[in-house]
Amino acid sequence: MSGDQLSRSEKLYQEALDVLPGGVSRNAVFRRPHPFYVSKGAGAYLYDLDRKQCLDFANNMASLIHGHAYPPIVAAVVEQLQKGTAFTMATEVEVRFAQLLCERVPSFEKIRFVNSGTEAVMCCIKAARAFTGKRKIAKTEGAYHGGYDFAEVSQTANPTNWGDASRPASIPTVAGTPKGVLDDVQVVPFNDSERALAILNESPEDIACVLLDPMPHRAGLIPATNEFVNDLRKWCDQHGALLVFDEVITFRSTYTGAQGWFDAKPDLTALGKMIGGGFPVGALAGRDEVMAVLDPRQENILYPHSGTFSANPITMTAGLIAMEHFDKAAVDRLNKLADYARQTINDAIQTTGVPACVSGGGSMLRIHLKKQLPGEYRSAYLDKQETQLLKKLVDELYVEHIMAINSCSFTLSTVMTEKEIEHLGRALVAAFHKIKSLF
Ligand SMILES: Cc1ncc(COP(=O)(O)O)c(C=O)c1O
Incomplete structure (x- = not known):
């Protein structure tokens, strides 16, 4: 691909490779073939350098309880x-x-x-x-x-x-x-x-x-x-x-x-x-x-x-x-929204018939591409093939304008509403359909 056809994130990553080990400052943002570079965040959304809007469930690795630029x-x-x-x-x-x-x-x-x-x-x-x-x-x-x-x-x-x-x-x-x-x-x-x-x-x-x-x-x-x-x-x-x-x-x-x-x-x-x-x-x-x-x-x-x-x-x-x-009322509202998110994820699993389940508590959830809910580290562990499949799911969610943590975890922020959860549900159905044949 010629330099002109590359996206802004791809171009910037090539420059980053010259000065940062692997082109990144922290492994959490690393993605293949290249990480995405953000231009700004606002509320529940962020925008990458190529102006793609994304609903952000990563929230800087679970740190932004009120979303971006509150x-x-x-x-x-x-x-x-x-x-x-x-x-x-x-x-x-x-x-x-x-x-x-x-x-x-x-x-x-x-x-x-x-x-x-x-x-x-x-x-x-x-x-x-x-x-x-x-x-x-x-x-x-x-x-x-x-x-x-x-x-x-x-x-x-x-x-x-x-x-x-x-x-x-x-x-x-x-x-x-x-x-x-x-x-x-x-x-x-x-x-x-x-x-x-x-x-x-x-x-x-x-x-x-x-x-x-x-x-x-x-x-x-x-x-x-x-x-x-x-x-x-x-x-x-x-x-x-x-x-x-x-x-x-x-x-x-x-x-x-x-x-x-x-x-x-x-x-x-x-x-x-x-x-x-x-x-x-x-x-x-x-x-x-x-x-x-x-x-x-x-x-x-x-x-x-x-x-x-x-x-x-x-x-x-x-x-x-x-x-x-993040007072008592805000905590309660967010945890209720997380219950709705859990139900929405389970509905997407049922609709598409993928062998998956969801764990978590409070306002954080994680999808496992396993039929049975794991109980601890060993049963949650993913081998190479399972890791690739999960990575594909996270990538497909990004195509659907959803940013998840790379473990396929989702953190909610107080600026989210049912509308954002419903977007997640639709994105999951689309992404599950795309990976279903790979199991
Ligand atoms: C449970 C837990 N403890 C400690 C840390 C380390 O925090 P920090 O990245 O701010 O050093 C993290 C970061 O993800 C974490 O998830």
Whole structure:
């Protein structure tokens, strides 16, 4: 194809390949034969450089709870921009935002803001180690918690290396991960108390925390059961370990996060994505006694922690407005819309007869090209052929002007209505028809 016939995204990607590894700055946007470049977003829609309009269910990887360029956030951020973006001083807005979150969630007695979900999870783990004086962590198999060495163990485990289900192996995600890191992470099966507790009981004296995403996206987007959370909570209490929730994605699930689903509460929670109102953010929140490891008034600070852009007033301003507007009524409305989306997806599956099902909770859903709903990472795992088929489905949805997360997951935003869900339904019927013969 001559240069003139290439789309703008294709042309830009060729230039990007000269300066960015693989032409991208983060793998989430990578697509073959090339990624799409966005020119602008507005509400539930985005527009690529070739002026194609797309209904956005990816919402920057589940971070834009009010869609794109939400006017109240834009107005407040523009005002703050003119007053300065970051200072070597605290600002009032960080206190107001901290108050809002601590008043909202019973388990949040204190909160510290950081700059990403990765950093939030890392800080929770380090705080747990500092508080307990122990070194190991436990996590569920296949769960994605960002890029901290210990948190990412087993994230990409596969049938050739994941070992027996009763004793999942600690598999490195990044080449060169030190053996010491792998040794200090106990991988446990999700929603399987008997096996998980048997593994934890191998070295209870060394485990600082159990890290749990209550509905791990990459491991199937299946909610944890109340029983599993209760059992982990009890085990942590018995053995002086902390229960840490990664709610970077799931905090949208109820007014108080996914932790609102369970009887037991975590000691610490990692937050990110949605609470930044569209700007980079993270936070760790939890029990006063544990958060005290960060307190700089102590003579021997157990966890000296800083961050140049932590709690910067742009993020705090955007986050405060985003969360004020995601009040109880907004959460309820969005979750009802998600019920409608689930029903619409199931109708599309029935109409077309493809072997598929849908998982999820709150305002996030994931389509599996499997007849039976998976229960955890291993049953949700896709082999090469299944991965290709899912990729084809995501590509066909894009043809139908629908942007999904590449796992074929959908996050709703408060600016969506039934109209957008019905568009999704029509697009799915068309896309399922196109891939049906490939099963
Ligand atoms: C559950 C979970 N934890 C942590 C992270 C890392 O967050 P960030 O990309 O902001 O570093 C993510 C990101 O997708 C996530 O989904």
